[in-house]
Amino acid sequence: MMSGCKHFDVAIVGCGPTGATLALLLAHYGVRTIIIDKALDIYPLPRAVHFDDETMRIFQNAGVAETLEPYLHVNAGMRFLDQKEELLLDWPRPQEVTSQGWHASYRVHQPDLEKILRHRISETSSIEMYLGAVVDAIKDEGDQVHFRIHDVALKTPQAFSADYLVGCDGANSFVRQILDQEMEDFGFQQRWLVIDVILKSDMPQLGEYTLQYCDPQYPMTYCRNPGLRRRWEMAISDDLSDEAAQDHNRIWSILSKWITSDIAEIERTAVYQFRSRVARRWRSGRVLIAGDAAHLTPPFMGQGMCAGIRDVANLGWKLASCLARGHDDILLSSYEAERRPHVTEFIEMAVKLGELICSENPKQALESFGSANVSDSAMKSLSPALGESSLTEAMGHSQPLIGTLFGQPALRNGRKTDDIFPYQAILYSSVPLKESLFHVVSERESLQIGKMLESLKSDSVLIRPDRYILKLCYQRGETLELAMDQNIRNWFV
Numbered sequence: 001m002m003s004g005c006k007h008f009d010v011a012i013v014g015c016g017p018t019g020a021t022l023a024l025l026l027a028h029y030g031v032r033t034i035i036i037d038k039a040l041d042i043y044p045l046p047r048a049v050h051f052d053d054e055t056m057r058i059f060q061n062a063g064v065a066e067t068l069e070p071y072l073h074v075n076a077g078m079r080f081l082d083q084k085e086e087l088l089l090d091w092p093r094p095q096e097v098t099s100q101g102w103h104a105s106y107r108v109h110q111p112d113l114e115k116i117l118r119h120r121i122s123e124t125s126s127i128e129m130y131l132g133a134v135v136d137a138i139k140d141e142g143d144q145v146h147f148r149i150h151d152v153a154l155k156t157p158q159a160f161s162a163d164y165l166v167g168c169d170g171a172n173s174f175v176r177q178i179l180d181q182e183m184e185d186f187g188f189q190q191r192w193l194v195i196d197v198i199l200k201s202d203m204p205q206l207g208e209y210t211l212q213y214c215d216p217q218y219p220m221t222y223c224r225n226p227g228l229r230r231r232w233e234m235a236i237s238d239d240l241s242d243e244a245a246q247d248h249n250r251i252w253s254i255l256s257k258w259i260t261s262d263i264a265e266i267e268r269t270a271v272y273q274f275r276s277r278v279a280r281r282w283r284s285g286r287v288l289i290a291g292d293a294a295h296l297t298p299p300f301m302g303q304g305m306c307a308g309i310r311d312v313a314n315l316g317w318k319l320a321s322c323l324a325r326g327h328d329d330i331l332l333s334s335y336e337a338e339r340r341p342h343v344t345e346f347i348e349m350a351v352k353l354g355e356l357i358c359s360e361n362p363k364q365a366l367e368s369f370g371s372a373n374v375s376d377s378a379m380k381s382l383s384p385a386l387g388e389s390s391l392t393e394a395m396g397h398s399q400p401l402i403g404t405l406f407g408q409p410a411l412r413n414g415r416k417t418d419d420i421f422p423y424q425a426i427l428y429s430s431v432p433l434k435e436s437l438f439h440v441v442s443e444r445e446s447l448q449i450g451k452m453l454e455s456l457k458s459d460s461v462l463i464r465p466d467r468y469i470l471k472l473c474y475q476r477g478e479t480l481e482l483a484m485d486q487n488i489r490n491w492f493v
């Protein structure tokens with residue numbers, strides 16, 4: 001490939017939710033980014049309808065939460081019903097704001113989210129967005145990555161280079177091929193039909209809950225989406241063609257139990273293979289993958305996109321650090337080490353739920369769930385710790401809370417802490433510090449932080465830009481030392 005081409009700090013291949021969020025997070029550090037997508041418009045078919053509080057907090061850090069909020073619907077929860085439509089398993093979601101500073105669970109229309117992300121990108125001067133262009137060649141030269149873009153309309157190849165290239169290019173990732181095409185397979189693979197419907201007027205009788213019909217003959221899902229949007233998903237057999245499955249007469253006859261064509265219209269339909277896979281390798285040198293390029297999950301927990309958003313929250317500050325202080329192989333290796341086990345836990349749970357929904361004997365299938373996940377027919381939300389990495393190791397394994405997600409204390413003036421220090425490391429301390437290399441928030445600014453530290457029996461806690469705990473200090477002396485620790489400070493920009 002040509003030399004002397006235009007150079008960026010980071011190139012992101014794919015402007016879906018994962019890539020777009022990464023670009024916005026990097027913008028906090030003034031990283032010069034190019035984000036390329038082969039499509040001119042956002043993906044038109046039905047996909048994500050749910051995300052959680054941690055994901056909303058990352059959107060807050062990316063600067064889009066306030067714009068997004070009016071488009072969301074707070075989710076009541078999910079219920080799994082047996083063939084007689086009796087409750088098998090309940091997954092209620094708290095209606096109050098959680099420790100993350102947001103609601104536990106939101107319903108969303110993915111195109112609304114993607115429009116907001118792209119609009120924010122268009123307003124951000126450090127990001128160049130290139131749509132309608134395919135990245136079709138990548139070469140890691142050791143100290144930078146060269147890549148080629150084919151403009152779909154102009155059909156002209158152009159060469160670019162970047163310090164790092166991140167493939168956020170979805171399930172059929174081209175970038176993944178550069179690393180290792182192999183993915184670990186968790187065994188769940190099924191064909192499902194997804195139908196998005198818009199009601200002509202509200203129908204409260206359809207209910208607020210997501211319903212999973214665990215009927216071995218007709219496994220099905222109902223989702224209460226924002227506004228008048230509703231979704232039905234159903235497993236379909238391999239002998240039914242995509243076209244026959246999406247025939248509107250057939251669909252109306254299946255949905256007739258709930259709605260008819262005079263009270264609702266079909267907005268869009270799609271047939272998908274739901275899969276459960278994790279890439280074996282997430283990085284090679286300066287080329288990395290994130291989002292669906294790195295992992296695929298059946299959508300029963302509504303966590304596929306959430307996982308991609310967590311990936312880039314984990315990765316973005318590490319890339320910014322490498323750009324500011326020089327390439328750090330150990331820091332970058334922590335990305336896969338931390339994220340892979342975390343997302344695997346969600347995928348394994350989603351596979352179990354998929355098996356429950358499709359099981360000949362749902363009650364028996366439910367028994368395979370451990371008591372940590374399900375007790376008294378109620379399911380708990382997952383919040384695993386990050387996998388062990390060079391970072392968690394350096395902080396000492398003896399602290400079990402290292403690598404777990406920390407809350408977002410409100411400030412005394414009513415603002416959220418992440419709005420003051422978006423995507424920055426923060427040292428939460430019981431009392432103010434005279435000197436610190438980190439941003440400090442103490443009980444003086446936030447009453448809540450005092451209570452949070454008290455419940456952890458600690459004097460201070462250092463959280464990373466992705467809001468996971470890096471270190472806890474139990475004594476004042478330790479806090480004073482940590483506040484001036486240049487080695488730890490060097491991990492952050």
Ligand SMILES: Cc1cc2nc3c(=O)[nH]c(=O)nc-3n(C[C@H](O)[C@H](O)[C@H](O)COP(=O)(O)OP(=O)(O)OC[C@H]3O[C@@H](n4cnc5c(N)ncnc54)[C@H](O)[C@@H]3O)c2cc1C
Pocket residue numbers: 013014015016017018019036037038039043046047048049050051110133134135136168169170171173174194272290291292293299301302303304305306307308
């Ligand atoms: C039916 C269904 C329901 C779902 N429900 C949920 C849910 O409720 N909650 C949830 O969290 N997740 C859900 N998901 C998953 C979620 O939609 C995906 O995880 C998410 O869209 C992945 O985002 P991404 O940015 O990683 O990839 P994508 O959104 O696939 O974006 C990849 C982008 O890369 C571009 N691209 C690809 N190759 C190239 C190339 N060579 N050059 C340039 N551009 C390229 C593509 O055009 C595309 O825009 C669901 C998925 C399905 C199918």
